[in-house]
Amino acid sequence: MTKATNSTSKAGADTSSGSLRFYGVWLIGIVALIVLPMIFSSGGSLTSFSLIGIAIVFALSYNILLGQTGLLSFGHAVHYGLGGFAACHMMNAVVSHGWPIPLPFIPLFGGLGGLVFAVIIGWVMTKRAGTVFAMISLGIGELVASSSLILRSVFGGESGITTDRTALPKMFGWSFGPQLQVYYLIAFWLVLSAIAMYALTRTPLGRICNAVRDNPERVQFIGYDPHVVRYLAFCFAGFFAGVAGGLAAINFEIANSAYLGAIQSGFVLFSTFIGGTAYFFGPILGAILVTYLQLGLANLTSAWQLYFGIIFIGIVMFSPGGIAGLVMMHRPLVRAGTLWTVIPSYLVAVVPTLALACGVILSIETVARYSGGEPIDLFGIGFKPTSPVTWVAAVVLVIGGAFVARLSWRRIAEAWDRAATVARDRGYLA
């Protein structure tokens, strides 16, 4: 009995300090969005931040399906793309009719574009979950992407639909010509969408979505129709994907068939999964990391997609909870005060793991560049892809690194078990 009372009062204290921390995190995020371009003001970083902002909205919308409702979609870019086309057509209509709609309202029409399609196609698509849904989403994705090349009047064929964002009515005297102004527009919609999508998780519908994810059969016996739940989730996901597509249309001043395609659908799946679907902030981390890597790696190596594949497989195999799952795993240890007992084993593992990674990179680059013969620059050390020295180094790093790294990982597991046992004894882990 005393135990129960204790834990209740502790839960009460957690809630009030927890809500402080909760608003603190959101506030920090908003402040960061405002000051980021002041710290990194180059054109390149502004472009990157804008793309990352769009990717975050897109990934969060995808997680309404994947993480919250348990729907694996291979065609989420359809809503993103249609949102982009809707935004472009709207912008052109605003300009040609002289409507008094300034640019910051345009993403709303992108959202409506994504939503309308979801409303129309969703009821049939969400009848079943699981493999059936995944396959239909793949089919619809291909269908829409290929239609976009045929229906020229709407999608503009190969070249797409272009637009001029500066031609719309000004707002606060902003023309939205400079990238900085576009960045702030994206940041504004990012905050708005993130708050809305977070709020959605805390509504009755949001919670029933989780229930449908966990056990659609049982949901039927507590009064809910899982089909309706999936459909509503699908519509919300479609709307916010459309918002992201609208933002992209504003950013690039174009919408084309690439927006709708399988690569874009794969990209959002990838970002969301790598970030982690079980926590709201997971897709945010994933979108930041994947966009950043995409921008950075593409300049460094022609084999960048291969690295994506390796990262993805690594996450699927070793950390199905994604980055967010890895981070949140440590929470009970922090609370129980046992985190410091595992840190040393992490530090020990850094060197062999890095050696293994270098070996893998060296091997991939050697194969990729062998015929071309361009030199490899690995953290400042030069290697020739045609030289046996490079091959030996790669093999030694891979085999030696893997051997030692495995030992060090085993030590992490042991240290982790001990720390978790203590945390469990102290009641911080179930």
Place this chain on the structure above:
Amino acid sequence: MSEAVTGMTAAIEVRAVEKRFGNVGIIRDLNLTVVKGERHAIIGPNGAGKSTTFNLISGHIKPTSGEVKLNGDVISGLRPFEINRRGLSRSFQVTNVFARMTVWENVRCAVLWATGQRYAFWKNVDSLPEVRERTAQILDDIHLTHRRDVPAGLLTYAEQRELEIGITIASGATVVMLDEPTAGMSHAETDRAVALIRRLTEGKTLVIVEHDMSVVFGLADRISVLVYGHIIASGTPEEIRRDPKVKEAYLGEEAH
């Protein structure tokens, strides 16, 4: 069979229901009347079709022929959630909870429809006083308040069985069906669970499948015996104990 039972007082009426899986008739000419407010136990050997009967009544599967009524209305052919909204709630023999959600969330989800939240996406689920109070009450009833923040998948087996009961009764349904709620529990746990069931279904109609005969005869107002998909006897515990067909077909093997 108590022929005095009229349609007016029946919570559940099963009339001439057949269920075939492929060519196999699992339920044959099933007739069952559960009177409003009574505790009705269904007993019978493994594989007799008790869970299938639950599935037929709750809409999980549809009868091949025949009819099921709830409070006088035909419900056979309706979807499970439609039947649930009419006030019938059931549990599962194999624990069937929302594994990744916490105990609190599990029970709260089961409270939502009954409190009229439907598919609301404009309300904060944490600031609905009626939902919160009912959830807290149920957690208290099933003695899981101290485990409220634990994911259901991490509960012990007995705790999961209690949560299963909690989810079933959370909607406030007037007809509650429990499929082997005490299966796999120790004696002490069974006693606790039975006391819980007795208390929580006070004033409601209860249909329970149970293997422990001391529980059945202690709890039930009436008992139906199901053998090979057919009710061979239905009556008070005393009538069932004396029934020669029951003795022969079922109790004979397990009589204590």
